[in-house]
Amino acid sequence: MRRIKIIKIMAIISATLVVGIGSYWQHRLTPLRKTRVAQTSIPTIFVGGDYARAFSTDGFVHRLTAAHLMTKGLVVHVSHAGHVTVQQFGPLKKQPNDSGYLCR
Known part of the structure; x- marks a missing residue:
């Protein structure tokens, strides 16, 4: 009992x-x-500092994505040795008047 x-x-x-x-x-x-944000075709680029890791940045990325304020499109990792690794999470759109690629 x-x-x-x-x-x-x-x-x-x-x-x-x-x-x-x-x-x-x-x-x-x-x-x-x-919060209401005007959508543009210009991507926002977040550059983490020396000690920025997924643990310190994924929280706000998740919250902003859940609130439909951003879309995670591309993550670029640069190692201390200068090696670049690119992860694409969303579609990238080429602008007709520009040679660069922009996140949608």
Whole structure:
């Protein structure tokens, strides 16, 4: 009997924790959902600093993508030795009046 009571209490605590974290996450996204940004064909380029890693930058990229304020199109990694690795995440569009490629 005591074991069932402990299981019920743990279930209630777990459910409360899940609902609380979900509510907090939605609350954090509210300002981003209200933000309106004019869309242009000019890409925004984010250049991370010396110690920028996926752990420090993926959070805001995910939040802005979830709020439909940006689209992750291309990631370029440059190693300390100068080796370049390119990852394409979205379609790139060539502008008819330009020789460069722009993210959509």
